[in-house]
Amino acid sequence: MDERQKAATQHDLVMPKRDAHFFWTLFKSTFIISAFTVGGGFVIIPLLKAKYVDEYHWISDKDTLDMVAIAQSMPGVIAVNSAVILGYRMAGVLGTIVALVATVLPCLITLTIISYCYDFFIQNAYIKMILRGMQCGATALIVNVGIDLLLKQGKKKLLLPLAIIVATFIANLVFDVNIMALIIIDGIIGFLFMRDRKYD
Numbered sequence: 001m002d003e004r005q006k007a008a009t010q011h012d013l014v015m016p017k018r019d020a021h022f023f024w025t026l027f028k029s030t031f032i033i034s035a036f037t038v039g040g041g042f043v044i045i046p047l048l049k050a051k052y053v054d055e056y057h058w059i060s061d062k063d064t065l066d067m068v069a070i071a072q073s074m075p076g077v078i079a080v081n082s083a084v085i086l087g088y089r090m091a092g093v094l095g096t097i098v099a100l101v102a103t104v105l106p107c108l109i110t111l112t113i114i115s116y117c118y119d120f121f122i123q124n125a126y127i128k129m130i131l132r133g134m135q136c137g138a139t140a141l142i143v144n145v146g147i148d149l150l151l152k153q154g155k156k157k158l159l160l161p162l163a164i165i166v167a168t169f170i171a172n173l174v175f176d177v178n179i180m181a182l183i184i185i186d187g188i189i190g191f192l193f194m195r196d197r198k199y200d
Helices: 003-012 020-035 041-055 061-073 078-116 118-123 125-155 159-173 179-193
Strands: none
Touching (some): 020 078, 041 061, 041 078, 041 125, 061 179, 078 118, 125 159
16 A cells, blocks of 8 residues: 555544544444344454444554454453454543443343343243344354455555465364464564555
């Protein structure tokens, strides 16, 4: 990406005023996203991208990729890690607190309700079918954002990032290499061979 493309990308970003409306929007959006994150922590990534990159333009695609890499490499739940990084990126410590509470609160509410009605939820065939359908939809979201980010990397026509993507995918899918080990290796490769600004 040349300097003009980078400038255009930065120009497209919206920098909202950090007022009560902003924090309410951050809380409300993150709360809704977290409430519909069904099927694993990775589901939150395409939802965050759709809301904060595509709709609000608060962060860029590169920010999303960085967020995923950092959240995956840190201890803890990826959905919570991603929300914390997003909140800090947007509004520092206060943004972190708002995003964290908004992410955890739906889980606490849902688990509290389920704990009181556990027998009903665990034995109800209709709820099982609903959850199966939601998990299929969540899988589609993950695949969609993966393809979208891959195509954007392909447009840059840089061989090394594409080679890393393909090699990481094959190593995990075919050879069942631990994803954490792959992320560490990819990070080392990036540190050693991707210092040029063209990889930004």
